[in-house]
Amino acid sequence: MWRNTQNGWGLVSIALHWLSALAIIGLFALGWWMTGLDYYSSWYHTAPWWHRGIGMLVLLATLLRLVWRFFQPHPEAHGSALERHAASFGHVAIYLLLLAVLISGYLISTADGKGISVLDWFTVPAVINGLPEQATRAGVVHWYSAVALMVLSAGHALAALKHHLVDRQDTLARMVNPRLSRRD
Template sequence: MAITTRLRNDAQSYGWMMIGIHWLMAIAIIGLYALGLYIVDLTYYDPEYKTMPNLHRSIGILVLIALALRLAWKIGDRTPRPLASHGPLVRLATGAAHGLLYLLMLVTLVAGYLISTADGRPIEVFDWFQVPASPLQYDGQEDIAGWVHYWSATALIALAGLHALAALKHHFLDKDATLKRMFGITKETT
């Protein structure tokens, strides 16, 4: 076994760009979900009432940027070949699950942006830069976007959990290289 040192994907496994962004986004999204659940219980008098939502928004914007980068990289890079052990049904389910994960990430992040800019103010991202408010404001924006944000984030976390369980199933039960490829572990070629 060898650890890949390539930036880009090849036919056998993922390169470090996709591996790194996959795991960073996974950690950030799980953390954002937990932080979001914590935030909804804060009251005006809690010391973290202003800081935690700002942290949540800032990380959310960075994840949105990472998602755009990830999609652009995915378009410009090859996808490793499916494993021989994966039949057409597994490939179809995998493609559908990945597509739905991307869609739920996008919906969740855009809804979060719409909640945060419903009052017409920009989002301040860690005092590094501002993201302007949406020029399209509508009645009930914060409530509607809040509902969409919560349910799409919950669906995203549930699907990500199934995604992780499927990867573990492939690793421990099927004993194939699915999980190893997302850690950059490949067979040594001699």
């Protein structure tokens, strides 16, 4: 139930997928909202603190997810050869954009040489800082890769719904129910 099989995703993969999805959507909404805050807002310092802390947790979860994915079998994909290739390309693009968003966020937050407090649990050190226009350049990458990630994620969700509702395949059900992976 914890591990993936050739037929379905295990509980670890399912939990990492859905927790990441919720966190990423929440971080995008929070990031967009906080760009409109003025200096006198009570959220001016609090919102970025939450955004950075949760972002670093998502980065750690993403690295864990990539390691887990590398060592686990993948369920067989449904659809035509073109759909399977598109899905494979889409997953790689989602991971690359996710890493771009998270690493650029790290570079924005550590440009001044200070580490990132992760919800006051621990601090991620500023390993890279002092690059020319680090915060500005990383900010551009952060914004555009976040928007691209949201667009690609919406396409990912629509494809899953298409497989479920139109094609009547268990693609979406396997990402919700780990018991489906036991049919081997």
